[in-house]
Amino acid sequence: MRDLLQEIGASLSRNRLRTTLTGFAVAWGIFMLLVLLGAGNGIIHTFEANVNTNALNVLTIYGNTTTKPYQGYKEGRSIQLDNRDLKATEEDFPDNIISTGGMLNQNNVILSNGDEYVSLRLTGVHPIFAHINSLRIKEGRFLNQLDIRERRKTIILHAKTAEILFRHTNPIGKFVKAGNTNYQVAGIYKDQGNEQNSPAYIPFTTLQQIYNKGNRVNVIVTTTKGLETEEKSNAFVKEYRKTLASIHEFDPDDEGAIYVSNRFTQIQRVMTAMYLLQVALWIIGIFTLVSGIVGVSNIMFITVKERTHEFGIRKALGAKPRSIYKLIVVESIAITTLFGYIGMVCGVMATEWMNKAYGSTIVDLGEGESTTLFIDPTVDMSIAIGATILLIVAGTLAGLFPARKAANVRPIEALNAR
Numbered sequence: 001m002r003d004l005l006q007e008i009g010a011s012l013s014r015n016r017l018r019t020t021l022t023g024f025a026v027a028w029g030i031f032m033l034l035v036l037l038g039a040g041n042g043i044i045h046t047f048e049a050n051v052n053t054n055a056l057n058v059l060t061i062y063g064n065t066t067t068k069p070y071q072g073y074k075e076g077r078s079i080q081l082d083n084r085d086l087k088a089t090e091e092d093f094p095d096n097i098i099s100t101g102g103m104l105n106q107n108n109v110i111l112s113n114g115d116e117y118v119s120l121r122l123t124g125v126h127p128i129f130a131h132i133n134s135l136r137i138k139e140g141r142f143l144n145q146l147d148i149r150e151r152r153k154t155i156i157l158h159a160k161t162a163e164i165l166f167r168h169t170n171p172i173g174k175f176v177k178a179g180n181t182n183y184q185v186a187g188i189y190k191d192q193g194n195e196q197n198s199p200a201y202i203p204f205t206t207l208q209q210i211y212n213k214g215n216r217v218n219v220i221v222t223t224t225k226g227l228e229t230e231e232k233s234n235a236f237v238k239e240y241r242k243t244l245a246s247i248h249e250f251d252p253d254d255e256g257a258i259y260v261s262n263r264f265t266q267i268q269r270v271m272t273a274m275y276l277l278q279v280a281l282w283i284i285g286i287f288t289l290v291s292g293i294v295g296v297s298n299i300m301f302i303t304v305k306e307r308t309h310e311f312g313i314r315k316a317l318g319a320k321p322r323s324i325y326k327l328i329v330v331e332s333i334a335i336t337t338l339f340g341y342i343g344m345v346c347g348v349m350a351t352e353w354m355n356k357a358y359g360s361t362i363v364d365l366g367e368g369e370s371t372t373l374f375i376d377p378t379v380d381m382s383i384a385i386g387a388t389i390l391l392i393v394a395g396t397l398a399g400l401f402p403a404r405k406a407a408n409v410r411p412i413e414a415l416n417a418r
Contacts, residue, residue: 019335022299026336027343029292030391033285034347034379038354040281042377044274057098057227058132058263061085061220061240067256071249079248079257083215088243089222096224096236101126102204103219106211111157111176111183111200113165120161121199122178124207132221140172140187147186147203154206155183158198159190181210233262289391296335297398321408328403329396336395344388351378 063079083102090100104124111118129135130142138159147154155176162171162185171185183202191198207213227233237260245252354377 018299018302022295023335023339023342025295026292026339026391026395027346029285029289030340030343030387031347031350032288033282033387034344034384035350035354036281036285037278037383038347038351038377038379040278041379042354042358042375044278045375045377057224059222059224059227060261060263061089061222062218062259062261064256064259066250066254068251068254070251070254073249077250079244079250081217081220081258083217084247085220085244086217088247089220089240092243093236093240096226098223098225099128100220100222101128101132102217103129103221104204104207104213104216105199105218106207109178109200111161111165111178113174113176116165116167118161118164122207122211123199123201124204125201126204128221128223129201132223135189136191138188138190139170140185142187142189143201143203148205151205151209152203153181153183153210154186154203156187156189156201157185158200159188160198161200162188227262228264230262230265230268233265237262289387289394293336293391293394293398296332296395297402299335301402325403329399332395332399332402333392336392336398340388340391340395344384348379348381348384354378 061081063081066073066075066077066079069075081102086100086102089097102125106122106124108119109122111120125143126148127143127145130137135142137156140156142156143154146152157165157171157176165171165176166174171188174185175182176185177183189201208215224236227236240260241255241258242252244258245254248257250257358377
């Protein structure tokens, strides 16, 4: 075995450029497979983390624009949601609706505390909002039903906003001013973005009253039960649209009048897309590997052709076909093992670099929302090792046909070869 390895080493050394280029193709194949899988895992892990932190059984309803004429009204009429829709959502669907809340915004509000101030968006919400979005309360509490019922001037600040307005003092129970209105700080929340322009939350009814919104509602959010399939969800939305159509006088079949988003079915579609993404990455990576293996097989055929005369002499001196067969196969294995290992190490290092460089990068989505770019964009070592072993096996197979050709060469023909 030692003599065999020395002979293979000498053969590879004599053809350094060819060996290096062939090995590069092999290393590049395993490297790209691991990098692609790592990047795909980073995206999938980010999505899964966002899914795990938010409630899934959520419907979000927006007013939109009619697309059909109805009872004297022309198409193109804007539908503005209001308190009647909130009430109908709460009371008319007891079999499917668990809880309901509204959202209403007031932009460019200046909050101040002494000489400190910050410009942000005030969002009026119901207590359900914290559950739907898995809002993390750092200190104090979130809004409750008493805040809603009594229209309290209570406010929930983002941690960064509280730090700006109150510096190193505890803000809970203290007051901030917005125009002529003083709000008492009841809680501090924290999100992934930690941005100072994240909104402050006040009771929905308080915002309606103070900012003269009347009975307007920007968005209705609900938690549901029994809508686990797209068919059930579509059937519910059809009935729900009929209810709102009777309130706002639009065609019940006009799907453009209101928009209903089902988080559960959306996530199902995205999960399917994530699965297809992972499959596509595997296919691309495997084809990249195959191109490297084909390169190994081709280089072995070239080696056999160049060494045909040598193999003829060997056989004429009594070498058995098995020894020549072994020589070519082991050389093929040596190339794929050495460069496959190099590609694996470089691929793992690249995914670890991605994790270190981008694993905690926050992307601002606007309006105070943000997300993490990549979460753990790495590849499990078992997959990396398994892919490398697969590569070595493929390299072995790639050397079989050239080895068979070399072993079957006839001494007379080989000695006459040029």
